[in-house]
Amino acid sequence: MDKKAFEIQFNWIFVLVAGAAILLFFTAVVLKQKSLSELSTKAVVIKTIDAIITGAGVSTDTINIVDIPNSNIEVGCNRAAKQYQNLILFAPGLIKGDKLITQTMAFSAPYRATNLLFMTSPQVRYIIIGSNSLAREINKSLPSDLKKEFYESMPEIRNSNNYKVRLIIFENMIDVPRALEKMPDHDVTAVKVNGNNEKGTIEFWEKSGNSWLSKGSSAYIGKQPLIGAVYADTLEAYECSMRNAFSRLNFVTKIYAGRTRELLRRASISGNQPQCSQSYSSALAHLSSISAASSNFGIDSINTIAAASKLLADQNKNAQIHSCTLIY
Amino acid sequence: MEILGLAIVVVLVLVATIFVVRFLVLKTPADYRKGFVSSEIASNTLNTFLRTAAKDCSQLTMTELFQDCAQARGIICDNGQDSCRYAESTARNVFEGTLDKWNMKYEFLAYTDIKQPLVKIGNLCKAEKRSKLFPIPISTATMFVKLDICG
Amino acid sequence: MNRKSQIQIGETIAVLFVFFILIVVGLIFYARVIKGNIEIEGEESSQLRSVGIAQRVMFLPEVQCSEDNNIIDNCIDTLKLESAQSLMRENEVYYYDLFEFGNISVAQIYPNEVKWSLYLRKADNLRNKIVTNVPVSLYNPVTRRHGFGVLTIETFSK
Numbered sequence: 001m002d003k004k005a006f007e008i009q010f011n012w013i014f015v016l017v018a019g020a021a022i023l024l025f026f027t028a029v030v031l032k033q034k035s036l037s038e039l040s041t042k043a044v045v046i047k048t049i050d051a052i053i054t055g056a057g058v059s060t061d062t063i064n065i066v067d068i069p070n071s072n073i074e075v076g077c078n079r080a081a082k083q084y085q086n087l088i089l090f091a092p093g094l095i096k097g098d099k100l101i102t103q104t105m106a107f108s109a110p111y112r113a114t115n116l117l118f119m120t121s122p123q124v125r126y127i128i129i130g131s132n133s134l135a136r137e138i139n140k141s142l143p144s145d146l147k148k149e150f151y152e153s154m155p156e157i158r159n160s161n162n163y164k165v166r167l168i169i170f171e172n173m174i175d176v177p178r179a180l181e182k183m184p185d186h187d188v189t190a191v192k193v194n195g196n197n198e199k200g201t202i203e204f205w206e207k208s209g210n211s212w213l214s215k216g217s218s219a220y221i222g223k224q225p226l227i228g229a230v231y232a233d234t235l236e237a238y239e240c241s242m243r244n245a246f247s248r249l250n251f252v253t254k255i256y257a258g259r260t261r262e263l264l265r266r267a268s269i270s271g272n273q274p275q276c277s278q279s280y281s282s283a284l285a286h287l288s289s290i291s292a293a294s295s296n297f298g299i300d301s302i303n304t305i306a307a308a309s310k311l312l313a314d315q316n317k318n319a320q321i322h323s324c325t326l327i328y
Numbered sequence: 329m330e331i332l333g334l335a336i337v338v339v340l341v342l343v344a345t346i347f348v349v350r351f352l353v354l355k356t357p358a359d360y361r362k363g364f365v366s367s368e369i370a371s372n373t374l375n376t377f378l379r380t381a382a383k384d385c386s387q388l389t390m391t392e393l394f395q396d397c398a399q400a401r402g403i404i405c406d407n408g409q410d411s412c413r414y415a416e417s418t419a420r421n422v423f424e425g426t427l428d429k430w431n432m433k434y435e436f437l438a439y440t441d442i443k444q445p446l447v448k449i450g451n452l453c454k455a456e457k458r459s460k461l462f463p464i465p466i467s468t469a470t471m472f473v474k475l476d477i478c479g
Numbered sequence: 480m481n482r483k484s485q486i487q488i489g490e491t492i493a494v495l496f497v498f499f500i501l502i503v504v505g506l507i508f509y510a511r512v513i514k515g516n517i518e519i520e521g522e523e524s525s526q527l528r529s530v531g532i533a534q535r536v537m538f539l540p541e542v543q544c545s546e547d548n549n550i551i552d553n554c555i556d557t558l559k560l561e562s563a564q565s566l567m568r569e570n571e572v573y574y575y576d577l578f579e580f581g582n583i584s585v586a587q588i589y590p591n592e593v594k595w596s597l598y599l600r601k602a603d604n605l606r607n608k609i610v611t612n613v614p615v616s617l618y619n620p621v622t623r624r625h626g627f628g629v630l631t632i633e634t635f636s637k
Contacts, residue, residue, distance in 0.1 A: 007484050014488065018495055025502070047524070054531040057577075058538040085576035111548055112540045248540075251566060251573070255541050258562030259620075266621055316547065325620040326547055348512065356519070361526040364533075365611060372553050372614040379554075379616050381624035383590035389625070418589065422627050425588040430612060 041069045046081045049073070052102050053080075053089070056117035060106040063143040065122075070098040075119070077240035086244045090228035091119040093186075093237065096163055101145055105224040109290065110309040110316075111256060111328035113249035116224050116241075118231045122147055125162035126230065129154060130170025134197055134226075138168065141227055163187060168230050173205070173212065181210050189233045197223045199306045201299065204235040218242070219299040221306055243297045249305075250294040256328055257287040263325055276324035279315045283327045286312040369432070370460040370477045377422060378462060378473065382414060390415055391464055397447070398440050398464075398471040416447045423449060433478035440471045453478035528579070529609040529634040535577055536632055537613060541566070542585075542597070544618045554616040555585060555628065560595050567598050574598055580605055582633040587617050589627040605635035 048068050055062075073080065073095040078087045088107075103118040124147065128139050131152040139150040147162065149155075157177035165180055167190035180188050188207035194200050199222070204215040216235045220226040225242060232238040264280035267273060286308040293304035316327045378394075381387045385405035396403045397412035405414045419436060427434050427450075438447040457476045464471045536542075537553070541563045544554035567574050583598040610633050617628040 007481075010488075014491070018491075025499075029506075051527075051531070054534065058534045086573065108548060111545065112550065114540065247573070251570065252540050254566055255559050255562045258566075259556070259558040262558050262561065263620070320547065325623070328545060328548060345508075348508075358523055359526070360523065361530055361609065361611065364530045368533075368613055375553055376614045376616040376625075376627055379625040380589060380627045387622075387624055422589050426612070426614060426629060 041071060042081070044069050045071050045073060048100070049081050052100070052119070053084075053087070053117065056102070056104045056115050060104055060112075060115050062102075062104050063145070064102045065145055066100040066102060068098055068100055072096050073100075075237070077236060078244070080119075086247065088114060088241050088244045088248070089117045089119060090231040090238065090241050092121070092124055092164055092166070092231065092233045094164070095119065095121045095124075097121045097123050101143055103143055103227075105141075105227065107222070107224050107245050107249070109221060109249055109294075109305050110313045111252065113252040114245055116228055116245065118227060120146065120231055123162055124164045124166065125149070125160065126166050126168065127151070127157065128168045128170075129174065130168075130193075132170055134193065134195075135168075135170040137197060137223065138193075138227065138230065141223065142230070159183070164189075164233065166190070166230065166233060168193065176207050176210050176212060178210075180207065183207070185209070185213075191229050193226065193229075195220070197226070199302055200226070202226070202229045202238075204229075204238070219302040221302045221309075239297060246294045246297045246301070250291060253287055253291040253294060257284060257291060260284050260287060260327055263327075267324070273322060273324060275322040276319065279319045279322070279324060280327070283312055283315040283319075286315065366432075366458040366477045366479065369427075370458040370475050373423075373426065374460045374462055374473060374475045377419065378464075380418075380422075382418060385411075385414055390418065394438050394446075394464055394471060394473060395466050397438070398466050399468070412446055416449070419447065419449055427477075435474075435476045435478075437474045438471065439474075440466070440469060442472075446471075452476075455479070525607065525609065525634070525636045528636070529611055529632070532578055532581060532634055533611045533613060533630075533632045536583055536597075536630060537615070539563075544616075551616075551618070554618050554625070555630070557587075557617050557619050557626075558621070560585060560597070560617075564595055564597060571598070571600060575600055580635040582631075582635075584631050585615070585617070585628055586631065587626050587628045591626075601635060605637055607636045609634045609636070 045068055048066060052066060075089065075091040075093055075095060078084045080087060080089055080091065099122050101120050101122055104115050105118070106112045107114050107116050122145060126142065126146055126148040128135055128148065128150045135150070139148065142148050154174045157179055159179040159182075164187045165183065167174070169190055169192045173192055176188070185207045190205040190212060192203045192205065194202070199220060201217055201219050203217045205212040206215050207213070218229070218235055218239055220229060225245070228241060229238050232241065260280050260283050264277055264284065267276040267280060289308040290305050290312070293301040293308070312327065319326050378389065378391045380390050382390065382393060382405065384407050385393060385403065388403070393403065393411040393415040397410075397415060401410050401412065403411040405411070407414070409417065415438070423434070423436065433453065434450045435452055436447070436449040437445045439445040453476045455478070457478050459474065459476045462473045464473060542555045542559050544551040544556045578598050578600070580600050580602055581598065582601070585595045585597065587593040610631065613630045613632070615628050615630045617626040619626065
């Protein structure tokens with residue numbers, strides 16, 4: 001090989017090595033930047049959800065539409081983008097898109113124990129089927145920005161390319177709509193409601209081919225947890241949030257019991273109004289049954305709490321009639 | 329010629345550096361807490377104070393004392409003070425334990441005519457302030473209680 | 480290889496060296512800026528956390544005043560406060576999820592001075608402290624009178 005040819009070859013090798021080094025360097029920078037940007041998107045989502053959860057604790061009966069970076073948020077028991085210890089959040093298992101619809105409502109039994117937070121995506125389709133007043137009330141309570149449809153009887157349902165469809169059925173169970181048969185099974189779910197706006201039972205269903213598969217039953221107390229069952233698409237998610245709401249109810253009940261005990265003690269010492277003492281001592285019995293029942297969530301405890309709540313509300317009214325300090 | 333090119337590059341790098349330093353390095357954290365705290369303090373202090381029951385004045389609320397102060401001034405409290413002086417001394421006492429302790433500058437006013445306030449505590453805010461105004465109905469007109477938190 | 484080519488290669492290597500040095504300097508500068516921004520964001524997020532905790536405490540059903548289940552804003556029931564003190568101490572782990580590391584107390588300033596300690600959870604490695612004072616009405620349901628109080632929320636962070 002002559003000197004000239006060696007020189008040209010060396011030049012090419014040099015250019016190749018230098019070019020590869022530069023390319024490698026920038027590829028590394030780009031990859032690092034990509035992972036950083038993904039991390040930062042996740043951080044924004046976590047921050048937004050944290051702010052929503054904080055906001056939910058301080059305001060009731062609010063509906064908000066929140067912009068987030070386009071992402072898929074996985075929601076599970078005590079988990080929404082990050083792990084929590086006691087999260088009261090009713091939401092579908094997966095929230096897709098760049099917008100979140102959030103709603104808050106107070107959970108009172110009969111006094112406010114906590115706020116319930118509902119969260120979903122505008123891309124989830126909700127189909128409410130029922131002709132009773134409860135169906136109408138639930139339809140009215142859901143945000144208008146939600147992709148919701150209300151029918152009194154089984155309609156002709158078309159597939160409008162939503163990643164999840166949830167049917168809320170207040171009367172007899174219907175067949176799986178033909179147009180939705182091709183959707184993945186876990187994305188087409190239904191909840192069948194049996195009861196009134198005070199309490200009742202709910203059955204969770206999931207599509208299995210062209211039929212429904214029962215995923216189990218649970219119960220609700222008041223309209224707010226029922227709305228929770230509309231948002232949460234699995235029995236496990238619903239029961240997890242309800243268990244957390246019940247443990248908060250348990251704590252708040254203990255506070256009211258302590259307060260009522262003190263009111264009773266002071267009323268007994270003064271002896272001026274025996275009716276007050278009577279109301280407080282009856283209330284204490286009801287509070288103690290709510291406290292016992294709220295230590296675990298289930299149909300039996302819901303029945304106990306619903307009955308005790310009514311009696312407690314009567315005692316509160318009694319206290320009001322006799323100008324005593326109210327129980328709650 | 330090369331020197332000129334180099335000079336342009338250096339100038340461009342300098343401009344970029346100044347820009348970055350100005351907007352990124354010297355960025356100060358947004359004081360979210362300050363905004364929340366001063367607006368909460370202005371409204372909560374006034375709201376809470378007006379609800380508070382006077383201990384030496386038949387448990388009347390400060391709102392009731394201010395109403396009397398703007399009208400007949402018929403209420404004489406157990407310590408001999410009239411409604412205006414009692415409300416004023418209570419406000420001073422409360423602000424001493426709160427706003428003064430937290431080194432906050434403020435101006436508290438109770439008035440029907442702002443030029444002749446019935447009660448005035450603290451000094452006028454010279455610059456930025458968070459303000460809360462509460463109207464209180466009285467038989468002849470409306471009186472106002474106002475708290476400005478400076479800064 | 481002739482001498483001219485050797486000089487050319489040497490020049491190219493020198494240019495590349497300077498180029499990489501500039502890139503490294505730029506990256507160091509960029510990293511510093513990013514680090515500074517992270518610190519600023521950290522400061523902002525601890526401020527937001529402190530505000531969030533303050534809001535949570537102010538709307539806690541465990542202490543908030545209510546009249547026939549109607550919530551009275553900016554008001555703490557002193558009888559609830561007495562019960563909440565022991566309950567929150569007994570269930571510190573549960574309330575940690577809401578209040579994290581912090582100290583929450585309520586002090587009555589008028590008509591007389593009384594203090595209640597609601598929650599305290601500290602850790603040795605937390606040195607920064609943000610204190611938020613919120614004036615609150617303290618309602619005594621027995622006398623049905625309001626007192627003037629201050630809710631103090633201290634949040635600890637690294």
